[in-house]
Amino acid sequence: MISRTRSWRLALATLLISLASMLRSPHASAVDAETAAATRAREEGRLLIYTVGAQIDPLIAAFRAKYPFLTVQTYKADTVEVARRAIEEHEAGVDEVDAYELNDYGLVPLLEADLLAPLNSPELAHYPPMAIENGRHWVVMREDLISLGFNTTSVKPDDAPHSNAELLDTKWKGKLGLYGESTAVAHWIGTIILSEGEAFLRKLAAQEPVVYNTGGRAVANLIVSGEAPIVINARRSHMIASQRDGAKVAWRAIGPVYATVSAIAIARQAAHPNAAALFADFMLGAQAQTIYRDDLGYSSMRDDMARADDPGEKLYLGSRPKFDQEYEDWSRLAGQLLKGRR
Amino acid sequence: MAPGIGSGVQISLARGWPSKSFDSGRLFLWATITILGVIILPPFAYLLSTSLTVEQARAPAFFGFDNFEAAWSRSGFDIWRVTLIYAVGSSLLAIALGGLAAWLAARTNAYCRGFALVGALVSMSSPVIVKGIGWILLLGPNKGVVNEALRGLLGLQGVPIKLFGLGGMISIEAILWIPVVFLLLLPAFSAMNPALEEAASMSGAGRAQVIWRITLRLASPALIAVALLTFIRAMESFEVPLLIGSPGRVETLTTVIYDSIHAGFRPRYGEASAYAISLLALVVIPLLASNRLARDGGRFATIGGRGFQGARIDLGGWRAAAGVYLALIPLALVAPLAILFWASFLPIYEPPSMADFGRLSLNNYRSLLDRPQIIAGMRNGALTAGLAACLVVAIASIAAWLASRRREPSRRALDILCSLPLAFPGIVLGTAVLIEFLHLRFIPLYGTIGIMVFAFLVRFMPYGFRICHASLAGLHPELEEAARVCGASGLGVLSRVVAPAIMPAISAAWIYVFLNSIRDLSLPVALAGPRNPLIATTILDLWHDGKIPAVGAISILLAMLAAFLGWVFTWLTRREGNAI
Structure with missing residues (x-):
């Protein structure tokens, strides 16, 4: 038979554990998820991004600093050229690209060619529905x-x-x-x-x-x-x-x-899907969006990062x-x- | 008939030439045709099929002539008229100014001859789009350095020099082509035997008559080849019409086509390809005519069995004036680089002023070392351009030799194959090569610098071929016959007689291909990737990020490389006895 004191202790412990688990989520679970993704990305070791490249170098530098175990490579060209190249490569059986940073109209033909995977980032919660493509194939992150x-x-x-x-x-x-x-x-x-x-x-x-x-x-x-x-x-x-x-x-x-808007997307047949997911999380996250807003003069689409000097219409x-x-x-x-x- | 002038000797590689049983020369001809066909025909097939493929949004593509119809109807008569004025005007101006400079440097004792060569090479070292902006910063109506100076120093009002418009376009395009004309005509004038001119003078002809009736006639194969190249490239040029024509509301065919490629959400290469095919059809007749000229035996040959001393014409009192001309031409050519040179020491571009001297620093040059992409791009760029130049020169010189010495009808295939890439728009060629090697994965070139070498090989083959072909027109076949009679093999004739005799042309072709491969942007944009970055793509990245000072710093480094090549070229030609 359990003593009265011991019963109290058990009840208290259960309550504390419940409270702790409530306090951990969702942030703690997001951290766990990121840690797990980082572990898997570390095994992949590489990331190839196709990008329009305008002002992306500071973002890539910050991403490298955060995940130094990843070798990041970029291919830069204008949006239409990037889209065409990705489609030509895929049709020839070459699927090397992991993630895209493009104007949204460049992603339309990629979606039509079924080259994009849905995004599952915890950062999506910070973006308005109009910034997220219906099937979550891309998220407009800055304008x-x-x-x-x-x-x-x-x-x-x-x-x-x-x-x-x-x-x-x-x-x-x-x-x-x-x-x-x-x-x-x-x-x-x-x-x-x-x-x-x-x-x-x-x-x-x-x-x-x-x-x-x-x-x-x-x-x-x-x-x-x-x-x-x-x-x-x-x-x-x-x-x-x-x-x-x-x-x-x-x-x-x-x-x-x-x-003019720029979006992030990951490739359906990415060779390094975890590294790509990590990159998408990073680009949608507060650190990258702060760089966009404060250092590069863009507006962030995040709901917690409006610019004071944005025009009304x-x-x-x-x-x-x-x-x-x-x-x-x-x-x-x-x-x-x-x-x-x- | 004994071999001699215009006898149409057959060159054979076999020692027992001319062999009755087995003509290895014919085998060599067909092998060369096959190699060129394998290199050039796949991109051409893509160009042709793209021009005939009509793409539709959300519907399957179909074959038809709609792209041709669209390209022609979109342009209209007025744009054709403007384009022709622009192309003819700029090519004539470039040939007049560049040809005079080449003649002065090669045939006279004018001062500043070496300076002219180095200036021409330096001016070819940076991308046209960068130089175009340099010209706007120099001659722009509002804050252009030259217009500001003319207003400030001479008290002129308004815009003393009008850059934006057809006149400005013709002038700038001509200036861009002067170094090419200079470089391509220099070997032709250098290799000219002055005995014929001396004979004309002895017979009482005046200096102008000698130049018109002897010098220009002898140089006509090279002049026609250069005229065709400049005309075709001017018809195709889009940087100058975009940069200089648009602000003056002047459009050419290429700006209309360029707009049609970039106007939609998917690039429409069909119209661009249709335009390229139309252009090819337009220039094929003069191209074949120029080849026929060069094939007419020894009519233009000035290097024969007898040695000659390349005596220079004494300009007398005109020597200094000619020297000023030879100094001014390169100064005009490198003027946009001068503005970039100024920018390369500043944190952000400002027009030159005394107030900014305190802000000058070497920071932009130091920052280049912090970018690993730049080091890799420099290394890859030099390797790619060097390999492409060697391959172009090797294949083009052999093809030109066979085209000018063999008599079989099949030799014309060499002319045609080597001329086809003239009409390839850069971006279409880039896509064609991309698709080719994506589907030929058993040839592991995709994603390497090898694919760039291949693309440059195709792009610059016509130039290598034309330069060598024009130079061979000045080389009398009797030299090769004499070598054969003395027991030389075909390869021996090629390597020990022909190659040394046309070495200035080979060197000019090599440097031309090398510098243009370094600065070309259209192919690297389509073909370069993370594993094969080139210096051109690095320049483009910096350009898109607005880093004019950093672009200036790289341009100055490339200009120094070009100056070094100029020195090597001068040394080489001097060693071969053709010093300028």
Whole structure:
């Protein structure tokens, strides 16, 4: 027979164990899961990431520092090129890639080719449903905003336009720069049409913006040098990174801005699936998102990392139901209004 | 008929040449055709099939001519007109300026001859897109260094030099091609026997008449070859139209096609391939005509059985003026590198000013050493480019020799095979080679630098072939006959007579392929990977991250490498008695 005192002790111990187990979850179980994944990843030893590569080096460095037992390799190219290469490789029986860091539209053909595995990261809880693909095949983790960038030596901040309407001032005729890569122009046209209407767009085109077809970052460098003193579709991240290096430039939202988004995904036939999962967890986690937000000038999609200076109205053009058709229309309009095509 | 000028001698490798029982030369010809076919035809087949494959979103692809229709209708007459003006204008300007520089360096006693060569090579060391930005920073209307200086020093108003527009495009494209023209024409002028010019002078011809009726006629195979190369490359060029044309609202065919490739969510290579095939059809007639010129026996041969002393023309009072020209041309060529040189010492690019002297440092050069990718990229880049250059030169020189000396109709296959890659857009060739080696896994090249060597071999074969072919037109077959009569074997003739005689051309071809393989971006983007990084992809990474100063630092290192190669080239040509 159990004594009364001993019964009390047993009951107390049971209660404490229950409380402890309640206190451990979910965080402790997440740590356990991460530790287990890390152990398995250590056995795999390697990780190959296909990426658009813009500003990813600090993230890779932080990941390497956290998991020094992994040899991380990257292949960098533009989103469309990466997607095409992954599909060609898979069709030829070569499945070497483990994870992707791409614009979401580059992941669509990969999903159609059944090359992506669903993500099971504990970090998903921090992301809004709109950031997670329906089948969890990718998660949009950061966004960049597009609006006015200018050289503060060439254009005083007070003189620079504060709204889209001010762009129509005759003093800007022939002086506004436009990043002219076809996707960027189509997105910008879409943003102006959705926010101000097509009539406004035609007036703006009559201001004869100078089209720089040199790559987004190269256009940012022209702003830094003063050669392109004001650009109406500059990336905020480029301006913030340039400011950090000492450049006299600024970025300003002068109307609804459109957001370009980047997502993380892992390959269905990854040679190193645990290392890939570890990388996805890391990229979605607070450490990587802090680097994106505080060091590189992006906005995080995490619900606990909003930027104080984010503009009120953002447009996610790729999420529009008839985006494919609209994109074709905007591209055609860009050719007619800015390049004099038929 | 005894072998002689225009007799069409048959070259055989067998010692008993001409052999009646077994012609090993014919075997050699067919072996070369086979090797070239294996190298070049698979990418061409991909190009052809891509041009005829019409891809549709969410529907199976089908065969048809829709890509051709789209490529032609998208462009319209006006864009064809602008493209032709741009291509003809830039190639003529490049040939005029580069040809004059080559003639002055090779045939006269002008000052600064070596400087011109080194300047030409240095200017070829960095990617066109980097140099294009360099030109914008120099000549841009708002903060371009030159326009700022002209406004500040001379009090000029507005934009003294207008870069953005058709005129700027033609000028910049020509400037980009001057070093190539210079390098390709230098061997032709160097190998020219001055006896014919002297004879013309003795007969009373004036200097201009001698140049027009003797010098240019003798150099015509090389001139035509270079004119074709520059014209085709200008028709295909997209960096200058993108960088310089777009801000001035000038479009060419390539910018329209480039947009069509990149406009959608999937790259549409069909239209680009259709355009490439159209271009090939457009240039095939002048290409074959130029080969016919070079095949016409010894009409253009100036190196014959009798030795000659490469006497230089004394320019007299014009010597200094010619020297200024030879100094200014390379200075203009390396001007965009100068702006990168300035940037390479700064934390972030700012236009040159006295105020920034205190911020100059070597940090960008030190930071290169902290990036293991850069060291690996440099090593792989040099190895890849060196191997590609050796293979191109070896195969192209043999193919050119056979094409110019054999008489069988099948020799034309060499011309055609070596000319096909001229029309390959870089990105399409990259994809073709990628797919080829993904499906030929028993050849373990995928993911190695071997695949890059192969791609560069295909891409630069036409240049190696044209350079050697033009040079062989100046070499009289009687030299080879004399060697045979003295008992030399076919290989002996090739290695001990032909190769030394066209060594300047071989060296020029090697350096051309090497430098272009180092700086080419379109192929590495498609083919390089984590296991085979190249310096070009590293430059592109830094470029995308906005690190102009770091790009400047790498460009300066590459320029130093090019200068070293220039010195080696000069030393080699001097050793062979063709010093400039």
